[in-house]
Amino acid sequence: MIKHRKNRWWICGLLWVASAIFSLPLVVMISGSLKSSEELARNPYGLVPESWSWNNYLDSLQSMPFTIYLTNTILLCVGCVVGTTLSCALVAYGLSRVPWRGRGLAFGLVVATMLLPWHITMIPRFVLISEIGLYNSLWAIILPTFLGEAFFIFLLRQFFMTIPEQLLEAGRIDGLSHWGLFWNIVIPLSKPALATVGLFQFVQTWNDFGGPLLYLNDPQKFPLAYGLERFVSSYSDQTHLLLAAAVLFTLPVIILFFLAQKTFIQGISTTGIKG
Amino acid sequence: MFTGLLFCSPWMIGFLLLFVWPFVASLYWSLCRFDLINRPRWVGLDNYLRLVSEIGTDQGFGLALSNTVYYAALSVPLSVVIGVLLATLLSAKVRGQSVYRTLVFLPSVIPVVAASILWLWLLDPNDGLINYGLSWIGMDSQNWLNQSRSAFSGESVGVLSGWISGEPLRLFGSKDALVLMTVWGVGNFVVIYLAAISDIPNALYEAAEMDGASSIRKFWHITIPMLSPVIFFNLVMGLIRSVQTFTSVYVLSEGTGQPGGSLMMLSLQLFLSAFNDFEMGYASAMSWILFVVLLIATIVLFRTSRYWVHYRVAA
Amino acid sequence: MSIRIILVSTLLILLLGSPVALSWFLGSQIQTKPIVPPGREEVVFWHFWGGQDRDVVEDVVQRFNESQSSYWVRPIAMPGNNLQAKLFLSVAGGDPPDLVNQDDPILADWAERGVIQPMDEIGGAEIEKIGDWMFESARRLSTYDNQFFGVCNGLDIRAMYYNKTALQQYGLSPPETIEDLDRIANTVSPANEAHERYAYLPDSRRFWAWGFVFGGDFFDPQTYRANVDSQPLVECLRWMQSFGRIYGPDNLAAFRQGDQSLPGKTFPLLPIEADSVVGRYCLIMDGQWRVRDIFNFQNKRREAGIACPEYDVCPLPSPSNGRKNAGWVNGNFFVVPSGARNSTGAWEFIKFWIGFNQESQAAKTCAAGGWIPVSQSVVDDPLFQEYLDKNAMFAKFVELAGSPNQFPIPQVPGAAFFKRTIEAAGYEAMSNPDKSAVEILKSANERIQKHLDRAREDLKLNEERP
Known part of the structure; x- marks a missing residue:
């Protein structure tokens, strides 16, 4: 300093x-x-x-089906944010507040998957997604978020650990089950952390390019990030339109950043994840 | 026990479906010829031997590996150095501090696809902003995304000697451009450093000031050592991230890795081998080699985790 | 704390909602999924055309949809690179389109791997008739191993465009031989000087075209050997390198970038400044699609009353031991993916597009798009003849389409790698003009052969299985 x-x-x-x-x-x-x-x-x-x-x-709005891309992006974002916050909160609770044998091991595995490169699972995941018939569906991208995301589980678990044991104890005395404790005590207390998770998932999905590249083949289902890349190759000589499209695509993220600057900064500095 | 499992079941299912099974499958396929349409065909270590034989050459895996190593070796340390310096600056209590912080951080929230479009334009050799800026400080214009040769390569010696004899100095190529773009997005690292800096006890600085230490000495002897665990954490995270770089090279080269294969990073090579050349086995083997390399980095991270975990809890 | 969260999430919802509302509001262009008319079967058709061409494609589709009442073609534009990866993913993913139009050298690989269906299984005996009806070059682009796996619907021919006015200013005539071309280059843009414009610069990706012109063959199907380091190709590459030696490879790289990136100016033969009659080059090798650009440019200038240079086209100049009227031909072709739901509809649409037994339809399409028909009967259609009369430059391309010296990239499994490696060799040679051409080609040849062998071995393995 x-x-x-x-x-x-x-x-x-x-x-x-x-x-x-x-x-x-x-x-x-x-x-x-x-x-x-x-x-x-x-x-x-x-x-x-x-x-x-x-x-x-x-x-630039008229040179590509912007409305369709935007609608798809928003569908994806909403789906993924719901999926991630829900599943990660559940899992984080199970990993922090429910004592069970093997919990330590499970948490270790969560942390381990956090650091794995996506390459190794790319092809098998593609096979899996197409086997269950989700190829060329937005669900191919949304559904996996309902199965938890290591980074966010990690983040939420760290947060849940800071909730004073007395509060949970009080709930137990009132006869709450784990389910009740989760919904009535932990979730209301964890809104900032959940907001962080939701925010990061939102930005991540908004920016996601690899998912649509692999799983979507109908322009009616393309989200903005992928639609925009297609736009680059066909309008490479019209820089002004490309820039306008890039600004349009970026603007919501920037606005969001200004609205939730603190959440962004806190999220990054506690986990080191990139938004 | 049962409740715990129940709560964790989404992740359990995800772990089995999205990690365990893919791992087994990709390990098996890495020992096969497989095109995703016809049945896999066992070939033993063939794919791995092919990968190893390509190391050190300018083709396939060898090219992608050297590109990735170059990119990581340049972008990761540069991000750390610039990140720490910026964070130190931004921690100074001056008017408008939060504005400066926001301006430095903002580029890192720009979506990669949009940032790539922007940089394609900024790096234009003829009338790009970057070359304009370079000409301002008296440097020759660079070819950036149109040149496969990188600044820190053997061939640059020839360019330097040509420069001495009066030719324009065209050092920077496409990978250097990618590094530049990465460093521009260093903001999220800066935020981490800033958080760590604010945790450094003021007493340390005050004591140093009593001893009459200069700002630079304080930086070297207090800030840097106190930041070292975070720096290390960012080094490893940065390494993992740079090895996985995909979207930016895909957009910058329109999915081709051009010019001259210089943007053919491991992840792009993997994607193209799998889905353009129908070589799932080869691609899987490549991902496993990648995995092992990153695993070693991760183990190093965990071996040293006690150092940085201490500060994270304190934060 | 929680008030802030509520605030943020409300704003979030507003933020999410407002662009939607805004874009619905703006959305006069909203393209909802077109509804297939009752009684018709949908044919999902992927292509990669954009801009003006896309309108032509949509017109063909519309005419087809109106011409009959059984099928309904839905065109989907998939611009950009890696369309082949996209198609492959869709076949592997189990949701392929019914028809795809492609121009990458993938026929052999896709055929061998069962990604696409053989045309005789779809079109029956009719396909043989279409084969006889087509140009030789179109047939070469449609077949692999003497079997039709695709149907070519448009040829891309490359020739030498030149700025007549500029050459006349220098007292030069269009080149017939490589020596002529070198002389022009030397006169307009002498060595060892920085230039605002160049007479001609070879593009490394055009090693294919020049290679055929120099008399080279990249592949020998009889022996199944890559033939990349043969003498004509070495000479060709050396000639291409000579430009790098003369002007400096980095200068060329910098100059080249401008070819793609100048906003709004795509064809570097055309001058940018209003007071100039010479563009960035005096000569440029390019395909027939540039005729349209020149035409538009000249119209604009004439309307504005500005001096307008004349342009013309000649066959690629050749060395004395090379081939005349030669070049690299590629083209668009239809393929029907395995697992397509409606291959019969696709087949009817293919015939409609290429104009088999309905030549005037194809003549209309080709005239609208400035495309080269795949059959002499379409060329002979009065409608197309009328178009050729008005477009002398274009007519030269159509003439070249019938030349026996127009060759495609070899149709072998691994052709995409073949193409990439040849282009990379061209790039390597041109950015290192002092590197030995023989060495570059020897190493390329070795790599290509290895790849071809591996591809063939792979496919044999596939055949062995029951």
């Missing part, structure tokens, strides 16, 4: 430079998305567009 008052001016200078470098790409992305293709070719990086081509946004 740097505290010397006399150092302030150069720290401020460095901070200014660093944040300018980091945010400049975003700024030019937004300004570029508002320039006509002609202006973009002539003056790609002028920060303020000469004429504001809001039309780029309408054009």
Whole structure:
């Protein structure tokens, strides 16, 4: 931690430079998305567009079935967020608040799967998904989240561990079963942690590219991330439209970030997961 | 016992279906020729031998491995160094601190697909922003995503000698571009460091100040040692992440690994071997080699876990 | 704490909801799944066309749907790379389309692995008649091992576009031989200078085309040997490398990038600045689809009253011991995936598209899209003749389609690898102009042979099983 008052001016200078470098790409992305293709070719990086081509946004919305992609993305996000929070909370409770033999081992396995590369399970999972007839269905992506996600189980378990034992004890005295304790005590107390999990799952699903690439083949079912990639190859010469589409795709995540900045930051600093 | 199992049953089912069975299946297929349509055919260690024979060459697995190693070797340490420096800066109590923090963090929440589209444009050799910035500080424009040769490769010696004799210095290639893009998204590491920095007891700094230590000395002798467990954690996480890089290279190269195979990372090679070349066995064997390498990294992580676990609980 | 959470989740819902509401509001373009008319069977058809071409495809589909009352084709645009991976996944996943249009060299692999159905099982004896009706090059693109696994519906021919006006300014005539081309290159863009524009630069991916022009054959089907390091191909690659030696490989790489990325300017033969008559190149090897770009460009200039350069096309110039009117041909072809639900509908649509016994339909399609028909009978259709009369440049491509020296990538299992490796060899050679061409090709040849052998061995293994 740097505290010397006399150092302030150069720290401020460095901070200014660093944040300018980091945010400049975003700024030019937004300004570029508002320039006509002609202006973009002539003056790609002028920060303020000469004429504001809001039309780029309408054009890029119309050059791909944006509504369909967006609807699919939202369906996926809602499904996955519900699936993950539900399943992970249950499992985390079982791993933290219910004593049973083998619990330690199970938790060890959870942590182990957290660090496994997805490659190794990619092909067999594909086979499994197509065997049960979920290929080319959004369920191919949603359903696995109902079976728990190691990172989030880990996060929730750590949180559940901090709930004072006295509270649960009081519940038990009132005759609550584990199920009752889970719903009436642990869940209400864990809303911040659950929100973190939901938020991260939301962002993860919003950004997910590999899943749709593998499992979906009907453009009527494509989510935005995948639809946008398809868009890149067919519109590689229309940078202004690509930028507008990228901004549209990014905007919700950014807004979400500003709304839930604290949750984001806390989530990342306690688990080290990338959003 | 029963209740515990019941609560954990979603994960149990998931573990069996999505981990245990895939592991067994992929291990078996890695010993077969298998195209997913016709029945697998046992070939023993053939796939592994083929993979080993490709190591050190510029084809197939060898190419993907060297690309991935290059990318990881550059991006992981760079992310750590830049991350720690930024976090130290951002921990300074100045006006607008939260604004600076937000600006540095923001790039890391940009979806990879959108970020890749953005960087495709920024890295254009002719009129890209990055080259514009380089020309501003008097550097020659770089070819970035259009050049297979990387900055830290043997061939760069020739480029340097050409530069001395007056040719433009074109060092950076597509993998360097990928590193640049990764470092841009370093914000989430910064957040972790920031959390760790705020846990460092102020008394340490105060004591150092009494001894008349300079800012740099405090950074070296207090901040860095106190951060070391987190740095180590991020090193390993960064390694795992960089080895798994897929979406960005897929979008940047439109799923081809071009130019000149320089963006053919292990994960892309694996995907293409499996679903473009119908070689599930070969791809499975590749994933197993990858797994073993990462497993070793993970074991190292766990062996040292007591160091960083201590701080995480304190946090 | 919990108030904040409630706040955040409310905002979340709003955030989720508002884009939906917004896009429904904006959504005049909402494409809901088209309903198949009663009494008709749906044919799901994948293709990869985008932009203007997509409109042509949709027009063909519409005409087909109106021409009969049994089938209903639903076109699905799947632009981008790795369509083959996508199709493969869909067959393996058990939900394939009924018909796919492709242009990658995958016929042999897919046929051997049973990903696609042989056409004679779908079309019966009719397929042989179609084979006789087609151009030789179209037949080569449709068959593997003398059996039809695809039906070619459009040929892509490459030739040399040139800027007539620019060449005339230099007092040059279009090249007939490689020596001519080198002379032009040297006059317009002399060595060891930085250039804003170049006369001509070979593209490493066009090693296929130049290889055939130089008299090379990449593969010998009789012996099943890759033939990549043969003398004509070595000479060809050396010639391609000479450009890198003259201009510097990095300069070329930097210059090249502009070919793809200049916003709105896709064909580098055309000038960007309004006061210029020369684009980034004076000559460029490209396919017939560029005729349209030139036409549009010239129209725009004439309307604006700006000086407009003349363009023309000639066959690829060849060395004295090479092939005339030669080049690499590829094209689009239909395949019917295994597990397709409606292969008969697909078959009817294939015939409609290529114009078998309904030539004027195909003539209309080809004229609308600027596509090369697969049969002389379609070319001879009055409607298409009228189109050719108006498009002299395009007519030269159609003429080349009938040349015996137009070769596709060898139809063998492993062809995709073959193609990739040849292009990679071209890239390697051009970015390292001092590297020995023989060495590059020897190593490529070895790799390709290994791959072909492995692919064949794999397939044999498959045959052994009951």
